Amino acid sequence: MSFLFTQILYRPLFNLLLLLYNYIPGNDLGIAIIALTVLVRAAFFPLSIKAQRSQKALSAINPKIQEIRARLKNDSTAQNAAILQLYKEHKVNPFGGCLPILIQLPILIALYRVFVAGINPQSLSLLYSFIHNPETLNKLFLGFLDLTSKNHILAIVTGLLQFMQSRQSAKYMQTSGASKEMAAMNSQMLYLFPVIIIVIGWNLPAGLLLYWVTATGFSMLEQLYLKKQS
Amino acid sequence: MNIITQLLRFYRNTSQYMRFYVPSSLVLTPCKYYPSCSEYAELALHKHGLVKGGLKSVRRICSCNPWSKGGVDLP
Numbered sequence: 001m002s003f004l005f006t007q008i009l010y011r012p013l014f015n016l017l018l019l020l021y022n023y024i025p026g027n028d029l030g031i032a033i034i035a036l037t038v039l040v041r042a043a044f045f046p047l048s049i050k051a052q053r054s055q056k057a058l059s060a061i062n063p064k065i066q067e068i069r070a071r072l073k074n075d076s077t078a079q080n081a082a083i084l085q086l087y088k089e090h091k092v093n094p095f096g097g098c099l100p101i102l103i104q105l106p107i108l109i110a111l112y113r114v115f116v117a118g119i120n121p122q123s124l125s126l127l128y129s130f131i132h133n134p135e136t137l138n139k140l141f142l143g144f145l146d147l148t149s150k151n152h153i154l155a156i157v158t159g160l161l162q163f164m165q166s167r168q169s170a171k172y173m174q175t176s177g178a179s180k181e182m183a184a185m186n187s188q189m190l191y192l193f194p195v196i197i198i199v200i201g202w203n204l205p206a207g208l209l210l211y212w213v214t215a216t217g218f219s220m221l222e223q224l225y226l227k228k229q230s
Numbered sequence: 231m232n233i234i235t236q237l238l239r240f241y242r243n244t245s246q247y248m249r250f251y252v253p254s255s256l257v258l259t260p261c262k263y264y265p266s267c268s269e270y271a272e273l274a275l276h277k278h279g280l281v282k283g284g285l286k287s288v289r290r291i292c293s294c295n296p297w298s299k300g301g302v303d304l305p
Contacts, residue, residue: 044257051259055249058260065264080302083264087301097262097294166251171275173250189247212255219254 009110011126019117021131029118030141030210031189037214040111043223047100051228056173061090112208119207121147139207154209155201159194161216166190168223231280240266262300267291273281274305 013036021032041048063087072079124133139147145154167190201209237239245268261267271287278286286305 037289047259048257051257054260059250076304080304084302087264096302097259097296097298098258099294099296100257108256162252165254169251185243186247186250188252189244193247193252216254 005106005110006126009106010113011128013107013110013114014117014126015128015131017114018124018127018131021118021137022134027134027138028141029137029139029207030145030147033115033118033147033207034214036111036114037211038058039216040107041218044104048219048222049226051100052172052222057090059173061086111211115207115211116205119205134154137227141206141210145206147210148205149205151206151209154206155198155204155211157197158201158209158212158216161213161220162197163190163194165216165220165223166193168220172223172226215225231275232274238268238272242266254281261295262298263290264302265304267294270303270305 016039017032017036020035021027021029024031024035065083068079068082068086072082095227118137124135127133141147145151170186170190197212200211245258248256249260263270265273267287267290270290271283274283274290276287277283283305290303290305
């Protein structure tokens with residue numbers, strides 16, 4: 001299992017990181033991390049757009065579902081039929097289920113480990129023969145930000161960016177249909193989640209924070225795209 | 231039973247929040263079933279008890295795969 005994981009996911013991603021490092025002018029590990037993150041996120045772009053649209057459509061009909069549930073409380077067959085009808089009318093098409101998560105998780109774990117390995121290269125032995133071995137990696141992002149050490153300012157920036165992204169996303173979803181309990185929880189989490197990110201990020205090497213910042217920035221661009229389309 | 235219900239609700243709220251607001255790390259696709267697995271589990275546990283309800287919940291989670299149609303499925 002771990003052999004498969006290494007050969008199928010970890011090793012190709014690791015080589016891709018080094019390839020990007022070698023070919024992007026400047027030989028900057030930070031830029032290679034950003035580039036690899038953008039590539040992986042771009043690969044998931046169609047799925048992500050579809051998922052967010054579908055989620056929005058679902059949350060839009062949520063109040064109607066609640067209403068049906070309350071109205072046909074004692075007749076579960078009629079309830080089923082009414083909800084099914086509602087899904088059809090609004091062309092809500094929840095797809096995929098939990099399979100996409102099961103595919104993404106190993107990729108994310110591999111990506112995380114590749115970044116850790118890039119930051120602390122114990123060996124570059126997993127490089128394919130056709131990838132040039134740079135021997136040492138330049139770990140000063142843009143010449144001043146050390147990717148291997150903690151960076152509290154970057155941790156705070158990451159948290160702030162996460163807050164902005166969540167708020168932007170909330171605007172797009174407009175979860176008016178959320179239950180009271182849910183709405184309260186959401187507004188709490190809107191502030192709490194970025195704080196959690198800062199707490200976790202406080203002791204992480206800056207290279208990993210750079211990954212999170214890039215992924216969050218990419219999401220914000222995705223949101224702009226979604227907004228333009230609708 | 232109460233603790234299980236609380237845990238299920240906590241999971242549901244957190245995952246809902248992640249679905250809506252934090253798509254940057256992981257793309258979470260909407261559930262193909264209605265109600266969602268956590269709501270289903272809550273209903274099943276109350277209706278059929280811990281053993282049968284639990285088994286029904288496990289069956290439901292396993293049926294969230296590419297070969298199932300999804301849709302409305304109540305315990």
